[in-house]
Amino acid sequence: MKANDLLSIGDLARRTGLSVSAIRFYEEKGLVEAHRTAGNQRRFPRSDIRRLSFVLIAQRLGLTLAEIEEALSGLPQGRTPNSADWKRISGEVRTRIDAQIAALEKVRNNLDGCIGCGCLSLKKCALYNADDEAGADGAGPRVLR
Numbered sequence: 523m524k525a526n527d528l529l530s531i532g533d534l535a536r537r538t539g540l541s542v543s544a545i546r547f548y549e550e551k552g553l554v555e556a557h558r559t560a561g562n563q564r565r566f567p568r569s570d571i572r573r574l575s576f577v578l579i580a581q582r583l584g585l586t587l588a589e590i591e592e593a594l595s596g597l598p599q600g601r602t603p604n605s606a607d608w609k610r611i612s613g614e615v616r617t618r619i620d621a622q623i624a625a626l627e628k629v630r631n632n633l634d635g636c637i638g639c640g641c642l643s644l645k646k647c648a649l650y651n652a653d654d655e656a657g658a659d660g661a662g663p664r665v666l667r
């Protein structure tokens with residue numbers, strides 16, 4: 523198997539876990555580009571598996587399709603992107619990952635403490651959320667801020 527092997531849309535769907543209609547949608551958005559066979563069938567380079575996987579990861583991190591399009595537009599056209607290319611374009615994704623790691627660490631470190639939810643049920647709430655002052659900032663457990 524090689525990165526420039528051509529795959530059918532069904533093969534791409536099986537390997538990425540995306541539906542065929544989702545791949546067509548991303549193709550319409552220009553995130554991947556199909557070659558056409560003599561019989562007018564779509565064929566995608568195997569390297570598009572990484573492009574689509576990048577889309578999936580970026581979406582799960584909360585990037586919008588426009589942000590993903592912007593990031594992927596930094597990849598070279600006409601050749602398989604290498605690790606330097608991916609490093610160059612994944613800055614925003616890395617930033618989002620770092621922010622989510624920091625938020626998760628904060629939650630993990632506060633799970634047995636006051637999470638600023640308004641319940642005032644723990645001794646620590648009197649110290650960290652007297653009279654539910656955190657509620658003034660908005661709804662939900664404010665530790666997620």
Ligand code: FES
Binds near residue numbers: 635637641644647
């Ligand atoms: S844990 Fe709910 S307000 Fe402190």
